[in-house]
Amino acid sequence: MAVEISKEFLENIETLIRSERDRDILHLLSEEHPADIADVIDELNVEDGTYLVKLLDSEKTAEALLEIDEDDREKILQNLSAEEIADEIDEMDTDDAADIIAELPTERLSEVMSEIEDDEHKKDIVDLLQYKEGTAGSLMAKELIRVNENWTIPKCIKEMRAQANEVTRVHSIYVVDDDSILKGRLSLKDLLIASSKAHISDVYIPKVDYVNVNDKAEEVAQIMQKYDLEAIPVVDDEKRLQGRITIDDIVDFIKEEAEKDYQMAAGITEDVEADDSIVELIKARLPWLIIALFGGFISVSILSNFNGALNKYATLFFFTPLIAATAGNVGVQSSAIVVQALANGTLKGSMWKRLLKEISMSLINGIVLAIILLIISYFVLDKIIVGFSFKMAVTVAISLITVIILASLIGTFVPLMLDKKGIDPAVATGPFITTSNDIFGLFIFFYIAKIILGF
């Protein structure tokens, strides 16, 4: 069902834009969903994209603008007048409007705001702009259907019809008292099957999940997912109804967070996509590589400190990649499990219990790997490596077990600590944990070797 934009289709549009055949363009795109129009704009250059935005009905382009790439949007908005932007904003739901407005440069912002015609819409947007990113307030929209508990069903339906024009999807009808305090909810289904003589207060459901404007977006996502909600009302500290958050925004939020964590674990610091420019991709990738390079320098200096081993036990140095890789892999595994559990709020029990569990698990993993290593050493490595001895194999095996335990402890401990300090634990995944475990792993390896072999 998803419309794939063919090369021919795009070229066709480009030709039509070149020759300014507006009627043909409008005809060609009349049946397209705004999200598909966004895909088209993403593929065009900025001038052609701007041309489409100006040409098409702002009801369609307002939604399309929300879906296109942030970089493209910024450029297109630069090409529009304040009045043209205001026209688009007028068509958007308040939450989307506030997001777009917040992206504008400060001078532009007030210019555009003064051009918005609908005063109520403007007031709602200003209200939403006050909430910090990552809070329920920043995710909510002002559009919702609210009814007073004292109304009759017919009056409610009449009021609803008036309000429903503003609201794309109704979901629940929120019931408030005279002071706008949230009292409960009413489903459309209940309304459809209610007797026409009833009052709202007779039929509404007083039990309603809600969140506070200052609650964290993560918590909102967890609640909506846990209770399978499609919309949740948002209230202020006095429990006055302020807005509602719908599941489509939460779906986007969950996806973005997951992608951010995934990229962070892969050592990509900024939100990039495969189709971003080389400069943007380098900006996202180079910083971690530089940090890891300095980690590498530390490894070099550790190894050079143990150069006493070079004469008698040079073959030990063949094992440095094996030790470093194992330390890195174990650290990443441990940190990934902790980071995920923290994100899902499923981490229970004390930190000491968790560390103890990691130690037991790592001990078993370490012993298994050490046994494999000894077997391979005896049957294979002993024959292909000049100067290899069983004593050296035992040294590597003991180091392996120690390194695995230490790496898993670091991988578990660091994200827990960061989380306690209020720092996103996801930064402790990927290159960070592999680099630090490389360093610790090599140090331990050669230190143990020094003790056992003596050099």
Added chain:
Amino acid sequence: MAVEISKEFLENIETLIRSERDRDILHLLSEEHPADIADVIDELNVEDGTYLVKLLDSEKTAEALLEIDEDDREKILQNLSAEEIADEIDEMDTDDAADIIAELPTERLSEVMSEIEDDEHKKDIVDLLQYKEGTAGSLMAKELIRVNENWTIPKCIKEMRAQANEVTRVHSIYVVDDDSILKGRLSLKDLLIASSKAHISDVYIPKVDYVNVNDKAEEVAQIMQKYDLEAIPVVDDEKRLQGRITIDDIVDFIKEEAEKDYQMAAGITEDVEADDSIVELIKARLPWLIIALFGGFISVSILSNFNGALNKYATLFFFTPLIAATAGNVGVQSSAIVVQALANGTLKGSMWKRLLKEISMSLINGIVLAIILLIISYFVLDKIIVGFSFKMAVTVAISLITVIILASLIGTFVPLMLDKKGIDPAVATGPFITTSNDIFGLFIFFYIAKIILGF
């Protein structure tokens, strides 16, 4: 808003279960949401959990059973009779019922099926069991509201009231013809504001997004996210309406997929959580560590092949962790970007263009790192490492650039290839890519060193 289960609350429940004070338990849990009851059951031991499931109303426990841990559920279901399970199944939506039934051992399955009283429910479940995991058919539920295009509005509302009892959330009303072919949809809002004299055919929206029962779940998720849908109808090859998929199931699906990819990238092969048993965690983590260990053995043998360098250029071996780590980090970055783009369906353009882009980007990253390396070598390493020469620094720098380019090509190429072969590209992330890049990286490093330094 999310209810945190306190230790006291749990202990209280446990005491009440011990002394079989059923009335008190029922009173205590009467107001709890099934998802919260699931949390309680997750925390209790299997016997106590089973006790609660048997005691509480199956309307509540049916939903709670869906939310608890799969392992816990399996054990609790073992403690229930076929009839008791059938009672729970009777209360579930067909999609959930089919999921639970599919988890049962084969003998148990037919026993339970024969105990299901509602024949239509049973037929629907059997129908759903035929669809393969990961298809739209396996995600859809049979519960939906369907109306015939020839009905009048009052007849439609009457029929809907009857059907609505079966359907937890209405979303859209699907309009079909006499042959059950999907014709369009009708929103509750439209129905509320339609004239009572109209026919369905006058008011329904003929444009409706739908998916085929055999479409992939990923595609369904992409479509629903792109078009902000809360439910989508599912049709068979003749476009006959078969069921619908709701956004709550898609939210769960998106979350599970993201977690699977994240774990895969961290070298965790089975879906585990921090609170799983040590045995389960080891089963998920040990396989990758063993694979990486064998990668380490290959590194050992490569290095031992270059042992000619040990006499004159032993300090080269100090740089192996630095080279291996850089290769690993670059490979993970590249593969993460490709895997994410593949998952989102945003990968455009030819493979060659992509590889060319990676080469340019890596060349720049490589040159920056090489310059840093030369500077540090000149001012620091040269002074602290005995036997270090500028020629060696140049060797390391050239190797670094080469390794970065190669690692990024492997990181880009392997997931693209896997995807073309129909294998989940996410397996090519994490330990897989770091291990293979370690091996290639070290080989290239020493090969280049051999050419430049000659040993």
